[in-house]
Every structure is written in structure tokens, then in C-alpha cells.
Amino acid sequence: MPHVEKTEILIHCIDAAAENPKKIYETVRNEFKQFNPLLLNKLEIILITKTDLVSEKKLKEIIPILKKIKKEVLTYSLYNQESIAVLKQKIKDSLKAKA
Ligand SMILES: Nc1nc2c(ncn2[C@@H]2O[C@H](COP(=O)(O)OP(=O)(O)OP(=O)(O)O)[C@@H](O)[C@H]2O)c(=O)[nH]1
Numbered sequence: 001m002p003h004v005e006k007t008e009i010l011i012h013c014i015d016a017a018a019e020n021p022k023k024i025y026e027t028v029r030n031e032f033k034q035f036n037p038l039l040l041n042k043l044e045i046i047l048i049t050k051t052d053l054v055s056e057k058k059l060k061e062i063i064p065i066l067k068k069i070k071k072e073v074l075t076y077s078l079y080n081q082e083s084i085a086v087l088k089q090k091i092k093d094s095l096k097a098k099a
């Protein structure tokens, strides 16, 4: 069984610099659907990545676009320890809630 089918949770990473984040998100979801529609039912966290590489303005544009798709959107940067801690905690909480 492919790893993606075994995993309990999907972290859907979208580059903060993405020009069309909604389209990127939907492209991946469509690939999942074609591969195995059950993947669409899995827990999913949308994660905006590499936030240190974009302006505050860009971040303020991309967050609401993705929040429209899913209420909970997290941000991440390798250079932001707090964002990593929040992500880890969110994964733990989600898995606990699911169990
Ligand atoms: N500036 C910055 N660089 C990052 C960050 N996360 C990963 N990188 C760098 O981006 C490159 C690709 O790392 P990956 O772990 O593949 O990250 P990714 O999110 O899959 O990024 P891409 O492969 O570039 O799409 C490496 O050189 C990482 O060091 C981040 O938050 N900020």
C-alpha cells in the first residue's frame, strides 16, 4: 500500500510564494481523487510554507484564499521555531481527536 494511503493525516503544503494557491491546492486534491478518492476523507492540514521568503502583504493575501477552502490554515517557516511548534502540536491534537 502506498505511504499516502497509510498515513493518518495529510499536511498539504503550499508555498507562500505561490501565484495561484487555490489552483495548486485543487490540482493536488484532484490527483488524490483520481488515485484513490478515499484520500479526500483523510484529516488534512493546509500548511503555507517558507513564509520567510514572502512579504507580509503577500502572506495577508494568500491566507484568506486558503482559509476559504479550509478554516484551519497554518503557516510555517524553517526560521520560525514557533511555527514549527504550533504545527507539531496541531498534528498531535488532530491525531488525538481522531483516535
Ligand atoms: N527560506 C526557507 N527555505 C526553506 C524553508 N523550508 C525549506 N526550505 C529550503 O527549501 C529547499 C527545499 O526543501 P524541501 O524540504 O524540499 O521543502 P519544500 O517545501 O518541499 O520546497 P520545494 O522542494 O522547494 O518545493 C531546501 O533548500 C530547504 O532548505 C523555509 O521555511 N524557508
Ligand SMILES: [Mg+2]
Binding pocket: none
Ligand atoms: Mg521539496
